[in-house]
Amino acid sequence: MITTDVENYPGFAEGIQGPDLMVEFRKQAERFGTEFLEEWITEADLSQRPFRLETSNYNINAATLIIATGASAKWLGVPGEAKVPNGYGGHGVSACATCDGPLPGFRNKELVVVGGGDTAMEEATFLTRYAAKVYVVHRRDKLRASKIMQEKAFKNPKIEFIWNTGLEEILGEPQHGVTGVRLKNLQTNAERVLPCTGVFIAIGHKPNTDLFKGQVEMDEVGYIKTSHRSTATNIPGVFACGDVQDSTYRQAVTAAGTGCMAALDAERYLDHLPVVTLEGDEVTIEGEHLTPDHQAIIEPDGTIVANKTTVLASTKK
Ligand SMILES: Cc1cc2nc3c(=O)[nH]c(=O)nc-3n(C[C@H](O)[C@H](O)[C@H](O)COP(=O)(O)OP(=O)(O)OC[C@H]3O[C@@H](n4cnc5c(N)ncnc54)[C@H](O)[C@@H]3O)c2cc1C
Numbered sequence: 001m002i003t004t005d006v007e008n009y010p011g012f013a014e015g016i017q018g019p020d021l022m023v024e025f026r027k028q029a030e031r032f033g034t035e036f037l038e039e040w041i042t043e044a045d046l047s048q049r050p051f052r053l054e055t056s057n058y059n060i061n062a063a064t065l066i067i068a069t070g071a072s073a074k075w076l077g078v079p080g081e082a083k084v085p086n087g088y089g090g091h092g093v094s095a096c097a098t099c100d101g102p103l104p105g106f107r108n109k110e111l112v113v114v115g116g117g118d119t120a121m122e123e124a125t126f127l128t129r130y131a132a133k134v135y136v137v138h139r140r141d142k143l144r145a146s147k148i149m150q151e152k153a154f155k156n157p158k159i160e161f162i163w164n165t166g167l168e169e170i171l172g173e174p175q176h177g178v179t180g181v182r183l184k185n186l187q188t189n190a191e192r193v194l195p196c197t198g199v200f201i202a203i204g205h206k207p208n209t210d211l212f213k214g215q216v217e218m219d220e221v222g223y224i225k226t227s228h229r230s231t232a233t234n235i236p237g238v239f240a241c242g243d244v245q246d247s248t249y250r251q252a253v254t255a256a257g258t259g260c261m262a263a264l265d266a267e268r269y270l271d272h273l274p275v276v277t278l279e280g281d282e283v284t285i286e287g288e289h290l291t292p293d294h295q296a297i298i299e300p301d302g303t304i305v306a307n308k309t310t311v312l313a314s315t316k317k
Contacts, residue, residue, distance in 0.1 A: 005103060009252050021252070046215045046235050063285075064237045064269055066262045067216070067224060069208040071243040071250065075201055076114065080170030080178075088170055092178025093199050097123035098251065101130055101200075105177070108132045109197035112181050114167050116140060120202035121149035127200065128158040135194065137162045139186060162194075170199050207244050216240070217278065223247050230276040231262040236283045239265050 007015040026036070039055035050061035073095030075081055083089035094100040097113075101123075111131045113124040116138035124134045136153070141163045143150050153159050162183065168191065169182040180195040207222045217225045217234040224233055224240040231239040241262035242255035269275050274282035280292040287300035290307060297307050 006099070006252060007102060008099070018252075041211060044211050044215065046212070046238055049237060051238065064266045065239070066231075066259075066266055067209075067212065067233075067238065067240040067244055068242045068255075068259060068262070069211070069244050070255075071205040071207040071223070071247075073201065073205050074203045076167060076203065078167055078169055080172060081199075081201070085174075088172045088178045088199075092172060092197060093170055093201070095201050096250075097126045097200050097202070100198075101127045106130055106198045110135070110195065111198040111200065112137055112167075112194065112196045113200045113202050114138075115202035115204075116142075117144045117202075117204065118146055118149050119204055121145040121153045123200050123202040124159050125149075125153055125156060128156055131158065131198075134159050135162055135196065136160070137165050137167055137181075137183060139166055140164065167199075205243075205247070205250070207247075209244060219247075221247065225278060227276050227278045227280065229280070231258055231265050232275055232277045232283075234278045236275075236277065236287070237266075237269055237285065 005015055006012070006018050006021055009016060009021060012021075030036075037055070037058065037060075039058060041053050041055055043052075043054040045052040046065070050063055051065050053060040053062060053065070075095070080087045081089060081093055084091045087093065092105070100106065106127070107130045109131055110133045111127055112135045113120050113127065114137050115123075116136075120136060120138070121143070124136050127134045136159060138161065145153070164185060164187050166184050166186055167181055168184045170178060171180045171182060171193065172178045178197055178199055180193050181199060182191060182193055184191045207218075207224070209216070209218060209222045209224055212218075212224070213222075215235070216238060219225060224245045226233060226240050226245045231241050231245070233240050239262040241258035243250050246254060246258065265275050269285055272285055274284050274288075274290055277283050282290040289298040290296075291298070294307055297305050299305065
């Protein structure tokens with residue numbers, strides 16, 4: 001988690017700093033015997049069990065694996081965008097309106113959202129709950145967002161669109177944070193400064209899944225596909241949780257929720273109990289599949305046997 005103030009995690013009425021929340025998570029996990037290896041995984045081989053992971057110092061063999069590598073917000077790379085002290089990131093620049101929009105520093109202020117897709121429309125619309133005005137800066141003269149999201153944004157009196165325009169620089173002062181943006185009209189090359197208190201970069205996210213490409217099933221953007229009934233991926237024994245498999249909610253509490261699901265799924269799997277796969281059938285660590293209609297069991301060698309259920313006759317007391 002890179003955010004600082006977390007105002008919406010349950011149990012912290014006054015909010016909590018992201019790093020402090022992570023320290024608490026870690027202490028709690030340590031209390032239950034979790035071992036931590038602070039290493040960067042550079043290679044993963046999920047083609048056979050045990051799964052193999054490599055870091056610069058370790059070869060790790062794993063009977064089961066939970067992928068929780070998150071998703072990174074895309075940035076423009078313009079001056080002023082980097083995190084404090086190199087820019088105003090965390091001091092007026094954000095990539096998450098749901099997380100940061102309600103913060104006092106943005107309330108009743110003029111804000112800028114950069115982007116033209118669904119994320120940008122959603123962020124801009126959300127921010128109008130708190131902001132005095134929201135400018136949407138977009139490089140083209142039309143949006144990529146879905147029609148319904150566009151209409152919602154066009155109807156909102158607090159949103160003003162600035163078309164054919166690029167964000168060149170985020171301006172600010174160390175003690176006040178963001179004070180404005182330098183914009184360039186891409187048709188005329190004319191530049192101007194627009195005063196504002198916050199800038200939300202809403203040009204999408206990139207899931208951190210390059211390591212698993214070609215091995216784990218993903219959607220077209222690279223989010224890992226999981227079963228709608230569990231955290232199972234297409235590889236039995238490999239589970240995924242948090243932002244790496246969730247392009248919709250992307251919140252700390254939802255990541256923690258699916259993290260809990262993944263831990264329970266992995267534990268079940270290691271306990272030789274069946275877990276629901278991506279296709280909807282059930283599989284055990286021995287490779288036994290129970291079909292989605294529960295009518296047949298496919299043994300690891302491919303033999304299909306009927307799944308005979310025993311009907312217990314009721315008896316009168
Ligand atoms: C600016 C900002 C503000 C936010 N504010 C809030 C908020 O106020 N409230 C809220 O609920 N949510 C907030 N969020 C969203 C929240 O941070 C995420 O939803 C949550 O952290 C997702 O958890 P995760 O465990 O899936 O991924 P992450 O927290 O992103 O964790 C993924 C971890 O995997 C590690 N990793 C990735 N690749 C590798 C590798 N190859 N080897 C080893 N480690 C690797 C990363 O370094 C990282 O530590 C915010 C997000 C942003 C960007």
